[in-house]
Amino acid sequence: MLKKTGIVAGALAATLVVAPVAQAEVIEKSENGFVVRHKAHVKASPDDVFKMLRSPAKWWSAQHSWTGDADNFYMDAQAGGCFCELIPAAKEGDKRGSAEHMRIIYAQPGKMLRLSGALGPLQSEALSGTLTIAIKANEDATTTIGFEYVVGGFMRFKMDQIAPAVDQVIGEQISRLSMQLGPLPKKGSGGKAGNSEDESAKADKGASAEDEEAPAKKDKSSFEKEFGDGAKDGGR
Numbered sequence: 001m002l003k004k005t006g007i008v009a010g011a012l013a014a015t016l017v018v019a020p021v022a023q024a025e026v027i028e029k030s031e032n033g034f035v036v037r038h039k040a041h042v043k044a045s046p047d048d049v050f051k052m053l054r055s056p057a058k059w060w061s062a063q064h065s066w067t068g069d070a071d072n073f074y075m076d077a078q079a080g081g082c083f084c085e086l087i088p089a090a091k092e093g094d095k096r097g098s099a100e101h102m103r104i105i106y107a108q109p110g111k112m113l114r115l116s117g118a119l120g121p122l123q124s125e126a127l128s129g130t131l132t133i134a135i136k137a138n139e140d141a142t143t144t145i146g147f148e149y150v151v152g153g154f155m156r157f158k159m160d161q162i163a164p165a166v167d168q169v170i171g172e173q174i175s176r177l178s179m180q181l182g183p184l185p186k187k188g189s190g191g192k193a194g195n196s197e198d199e200s201a202k203a204d205k206g207a208s209a210e211d212e213e214a215p216a217k218k219d220k221s222s223f224e225k226e227f228g229d230g231a232k233d234g235g236r
Contacts, residue, residue, distance in 0.1 A: 026163045033127075033152030034163040037223065038174045040145045043182035046110035046135045049143055052180055053113055053133060056083060059177045064120060064169060066099045078107050083115060102131060111135055112227070118151065119169070122162075125155035131170075134227030142184060146227050147174045 028035040042049065052059060054077040062070040065085055072086045081104040087097035102117030112134050118127040134146040149170050155162070 026167050027148075029159060029163050031159065032154075033150070034159065034166070035148065035150050036163070036167040036170050037149075038147045038171050040174050040178040041138075041184045042143050042145065042178050043141075043184060044143055045141075046137050046143050049135050049145060049177075049181060050077075050109045050111075050113065052177065053077065059173070059180045061172055061176060064172075073101075075104075077104060077113060079104055081107070083117075102129075105130075110137075118153075119166070121157075122151065122155065122166075125153065125157070127151055127153035127155050132223075134223070136227050143181075144226075145174065145178065146223060148223055 025037065026034055027037045044052070054075055056073040056075050057070045060070060060073055062068055065072065067085060067087055072088070073083070074086070075081065075083045082100055083102045083104070085099045085101060087099060089096045100117065101119060102115035104113065105116045106112060106114035112132065114133070115131045116129065117123075117131075118125065118129045122129065129149060129151040132146070132148045132150075134148070136144045136146070138144060147170055149166065151166065
C-alpha cells in the first residue's frame with residue numbers, strides 16, 4: 001500500500017539512503033496519468049531474480065501494506081494469479097480478510113513479470129496501473145532489473161504530488177529487491193553497494209531534439225529496446 005502523499009517522502013527518505021537505485025524518475029506526466037521507471041543491477045541470475053519476485057514478503061516493504069506485516073504478503077506468480085495480503089482476524093472468532101495489491105497478467109520465469117493494479121490509496125480511485133518488471137541477463141554474469149509503472153485514469157489526488165510519491169515508493173521496492181539479491185557497487189564508490197549507470201541510460205539522458213519532440217515514443221521504445229516486449233517476443 002502507498003501511504004498518504006503528504007508523508008510518503010519523509011517516510012521513505014531513510015530507506016532510500018541505505019538502498020540506492022540509479023536512473024529513477026517520473027518519465028512522463030499528464031492530466032490523465034504518469035509513468036515512473038527504475039533500474040537496478042544485481043549479482044544474481046535471472047532465475048534467482050524471478051524466484052525472489054515470487055516471494056514479496058522478503059522484499060516488499062511492510063510500510064506499504066494494509067496490515068503493517070510483510071509476512072502477510074503472498075504471490076501466485078502465473079497469469080491470473082494474485083499479489084495479495086492476508087488480513088488476520090482482529091480477535092478470536094472474527095473472520096480474516098484479504099486485499100489484492102496487483103494481479104499477474106504476464107509471467108515468464110527469468111524474463112518478465114507484469115502486474116495490473118492501482119496500489120494503496122490509488123485503489124479507491126478510477127485508475128488502472130500496469131507494473132512491468134523486466135529481467136535481462138548480462139554478459140558479465142550479472143542481471144539488470146527494470147521496473148516501469150504506468151498509471152492512468154481519473155483520480156482526486158493532485159498529479160504534482162502523487163506522481164513523485166509513487167515514484168519514491170516504486171523506487172523503494174526495487175531498492176529492497178536489489179539489496180536482497182546483491183547489488184553491484186557503484187563505479188568510483190569505493191565498494192559501497194549501489195547500482196552503476198550503463199550506456200543505454202547515458203544515451204537516454206543525452207536525448208536529441210528529435211527525441212524530445214516525441215518523448216512518449218522514445219520512452220516506451222527505450223525500455224523495450226533494452227528489455228524486450230514480453231507480449232511480442234517472450235520477454236527478450
